[in-house]
Amino acid sequence: MKIVGIIPARMGSSRFQGKPLVPICGKPMIEHVYRRSAMSLTLDDLYVATCDQEIYETVREFGGKAIMTSNCHERCTDRIAQAVENIEADIIVNIQGDEPLIFPEMIDQALEPLLSDSAIVCSNLMADINNEKDFEDPNEVKVVVDLDGFALYFSREPIPSRKKGSSDFVGLKQVCIIPFRRDFLFKYTKLSPTPLEIIESVDMLRAIEHGYKVKMVKTPYETYSVDTIEDLMHVEEIMKDDELFRKYS
Template sequence: MNKATAIVPARYASTRFPGKPLALINGLPMIQHVYERVAKAQAVERVIVATDDRRIAEVVAGFGGEVMLTRADHPTGTDRLAEVAAQIDAELIVNVQGDEPLIDPRMIDQAVTPLLHDSGIQMGTLAARIDELADFYSPNVVKVVKDEAGFALYFSRAPIPWPRDLSQDELAAALPHERLLRHIGLYVYRRDLLLAYPRWPKTALESLENLEQLRALERGVRLYVAETEYACHGVDTPADLERVALLMAKEKNN
């Protein structure tokens, strides 16, 4: 059974946190933490960092990682991913964000496994149960609704599905038991789909919600959503970096 190739897009430029991939966490650059954790996934046979910045490329090469330089004008990480995918021989490509230094390798396995077992699935992603009422209402937390077979029906920044007959207190109490899901931005693509994706024009719902995955749904792609019990701790700001460093130290001591 073929394994997947994981590609980690990494940009130096960032409005909120320039140079984020090279920020040190417990003495190692964040991109190294991500790379080493992704490499531990059983469903992954190769990890490549895709970057347009030579500083990042030099650091990755320095710790023994594989890196490919890409164009600097890609509008999205998916476009950067597709440029690399066009140059390699891999049936399955995993898109792992470069700002997830605490990603659990088992999350990657959970996302990849459905595509390994079912050749009819063209694209996959992850979701986790929502357990905080604030997350359900937050536009910064993307929600997903899926059908009984596990395929995505819709993604939204709005609280979906809407529990019409529950008060806020009742909803808060019911959250651990309701199937209210937050989307986790880890994707698995079959290579042909990934190469076609950047050529598809932006769709109406994608533009409205500012959610790139809606482009696939609007074109009829069946997107499988695997559920995970593991948490994500992305880094968007220097404050996030400090929080992750504490979590990492705690993880090491357990």
């Protein structure tokens, strides 16, 4: 079984223009994501999929692999599907390019359900939400799961409600490492967009609304996505003392 990681990246982010190339401790963010992901024990190959020549050239300059894709894709899953059209792979892992503190073990964790159960077509990582700010932050996608760990719903709003429940309940957030079986990835991209997917702007809701199950895997690793300048400053402070960073700095 061949497993390939794809990091979708583009300069035209609506929330933070040009963030894949923004420097963190002297290296562009996309390089941090690539080098740390490449340490995964389960990935056989790794590529950045981009529609921007400057990202493509930057990846090639630091020794990574990159694939040019169309600039018409609205969803990262469509970009990934185009990137792997001519790549032999049984499982494709969507690794978001704005998680510069990713740990390679997280990729291995996310893959475990697909490697142990042939009926599972897609999985996601999730992590505890440790503070009220993140629970209220629309940039953090929240998730609720059933008793078997399959996603019931994703939202940018705070879920579940705390109005009548215990204030001690720990919320869960989506961590965007998403393995797909190859056949399901291409099937997913052909499914029609769904109302809740559009309202929430969360790709995984398309799978759920069409009746597919998404297995969630809880990770103990703490990472931070970069959506704002404040996020960038916070990540850079952490990176200065990060042991994994020392291995490739």
